[in-house]
Amino acid sequence: MAKIISGKEVSAKVRAEVKAECEQLKAKGIHPGLAVIIVGDDPASRVYVNNKKKACAEVGFVSEEYALPAETTQEELLALVEQLNNKPEINGILCQLPLPKHLDEKAVINAISPMKDVDAFHPSNVGRIMIGDYHFLPCTPAGVMEMVHSEGIEVSGKNCVVIGRSNIVGKPMAMLLLHENGTVTICHSRTQNLKEICSNADILVAAVGRPKFVKADMVKEGAVVLDVGINRDENGKLCGDVDFDEVAPKASYITPVPGGVGPMTIAMLMKNTLKAAKIQNFH
Numbered sequence: 001m002a003k004i005i006s007g008k009e010v011s012a013k014v015r016a017e018v019k020a021e022c023e024q025l026k027a028k029g030i031h032p033g034l035a036v037i038i039v040g041d042d043p044a045s046r047v048y049v050n051n052k053k054k055a056c057a058e059v060g061f062v063s064e065e066y067a068l069p070a071e072t073t074q075e076e077l078l079a080l081v082e083q084l085n086n087k088p089e090i091n092g093i094l095c096q097l098p099l100p101k102h103l104d105e106k107a108v109i110n111a112i113s114p115m116k117d118v119d120a121f122h123p124s125n126v127g128r129i130m131i132g133d134y135h136f137l138p139c140t141p142a143g144v145m146e147m148v149h150s151e152g153i154e155v156s157g158k159n160c161v162v163i164g165r166s167n168i169v170g171k172p173m174a175m176l177l178l179h180e181n182g183t184v185t186i187c188h189s190r191t192q193n194l195k196e197i198c199s200n201a202d203i204l205v206a207a208v209g210r211p212k213f214v215k216a217d218m219v220k221e222g223a224v225v226l227d228v229g230i231n232r233d234e235n236g237k238l239c240g241d242v243d244f245d246e247v248a249p250k251a252s253y254i255t256p257v258p259g260g261v262g263p264m265t266i267a268m269l270m271k272n273t274l275k276a277a278k279i280q281n282f283h
């Protein structure tokens, strides 16, 4: 039976470290601040934004919320981003995605100052990740790596398979595993022989967005299985991309959903915001 890597525990440790460092910064007169922009009234986005604000309060950051109506124009949104880029008390800017259809997400991401881009979505930060010379890592893949490190799991030389190639999760995830000398395969919706490829993985990351997609026959005995998915099953219950009950007996380590990668993402956002505050004040 696999050891369960608890995102609740690992993320609490990360938040405690951030909090301790935040106190040291405050003693020097620096008060880290995160601005969160939310446009419209998507209920899932509202939950995420509330959780981010709660995490800021817990670690001692200032958080500012900018809740804009769904009919906000592109110009208004870009003007707000520009204002926050120039606001010294704000170290990190995050625009909760998805945006309403009439708004251009790419333009908004590009408008955020790369030094305040704590989601690491700006092309300049994405490029930096590619060459391994980065300020910020994208929160979800960084959270997955933090869980791997928390158990002392060695990546070097291992067969790593990432299912999913999104810009937010799959691609940067593959890059972080490569940085640690994994032999990485990225699978996606057009991949052939998915089962065969996955069953060769020593480390398998699922970022597909399909409930219980990864079954036991896709997993090698003793593999490390990391589940990024957040889905609802047929009964409306929260579940991952991995069929936990089937896969857990076969894996050596597994992350649960809920209580796995989810809480790590916000903890890593706190870590990035702290780093942004340090860079902006000491460099």
Ligand code: NAD
Pocket: 140, 163, 164, 165, 166, 167, 168, 169, 170, 187, 188, 189, 190, 191, 194, 207, 208, 209, 210, 228, 229, 230, 231, 261, 262, 263, 265
């Ligand atoms: P996405 O829809 O952008 O990407 C899904 C990827 O899965 C695509 O690259 C696609 O090619 C691949 N895919 C789809 N069907 C497939 C199939 N049959 N076989 C192989 N590959 C297939 O999703 P995303 O934004 O990368 O998110 C993935 C999952 O992770 C979602 O459940 C999302 O809710 C979750 N997520 C969780 C967090 C977190 O904090 N834990 C953060 C972001 C996303």
